[in-house]
Amino acid sequence: MPTDLLGLLLRHRLVPVIALNDAGHAEPLGRALVAGGLPIAEITFRTAAAADAIHRMATALPELVVGAGTVLTPAQVDAAVDAGARFIVSPGTSARVLARCAERGVPALPGVATATDIMAALDHGAEIVKFFPAEAAGGLPVLKALAAPFGQVRFVPTGGITPGNLASYLAHPKVVACGGTWMVKTDVIDRGAFDEVEDAVREAVVLAAR
Numbered sequence: 001m002p003t004d005l006l007g008l009l010l011r012h013r014l015v016p017v018i019a020l021n022d023a024g025h026a027e028p029l030g031r032a033l034v035a036g037g038l039p040i041a042e043i044t045f046r047t048a049a050a051a052d053a054i055h056r057m058a059t060a061l062p063e064l065v066v067g068a069g070t071v072l073t074p075a076q077v078d079a080a081v082d083a084g085a086r087f088i089v090s091p092g093t094s095a096r097v098l099a100r101c102a103e104r105g106v107p108a109l110p111g112v113a114t115a116t117d118i119m120a121a122l123d124h125g126a127e128i129v130k131f132f133p134a135e136a137a138g139g140l141p142v143l144k145a146l147a148a149p150f151g152q153v154r155f156v157p158t159g160g161i162t163p164g165n166l167a168s169y170l171a172h173p174k175v176v177a178c179g180g181t182w183m184v185k186t187d188v189i190d191r192g193a194f195d196e197v198e199d200a201v202r203e204a205v206v207l208a209a210r
């Protein structure tokens, strides 16, 4: 059954964006996310370990919803879905990537930073979009301006989200969740400090629930 992306985002309100250098870290990291109360992970194709990491997480932890991030090509959509990814995130809006996601029956979260990007996403049936890079693209004022003409569009701001600005983004009625790396930093994962990840995740979950 395809993932209910909107339901998933509304339930957790956070998308941890993860770059794993070592697929061997996938399972302990997944356990830290689940233990911290955030059973969702976006594993980015920024590292060569991505597909293997998705496979290991999805196989070992069926309660964790694993998606793929930084998906730039149809071939990466295939690699991600074959590995077990249940949603696809891209930094921008690509008709080819969205078409392949539709073919594979997997929900897509394309990136947008302009009204033109949003119209392209809508052309391909995507009504939930990643506002990226949120802070560098102008932050909440730009998100508010973009949300106004597109009543049906929901946003997942990502890029520059921190514990300090999370609440203000989540308070916007069209924001369903925020993404980011702050609770799953690659250097902490590289050190194997999964208890630190779990603590950071738990704190983020508390903040997001406020």
Ligand code: 3PG
Pocket (backbone or CB within 6 Å): 017, 044, 069, 070, 158, 159, 160, 161, 179, 180, 181, 182
């Ligand atoms: C992404 O790929 O979604 C972003 O790099 C996350 O941005 P952040 O590191 O500022 O959270």
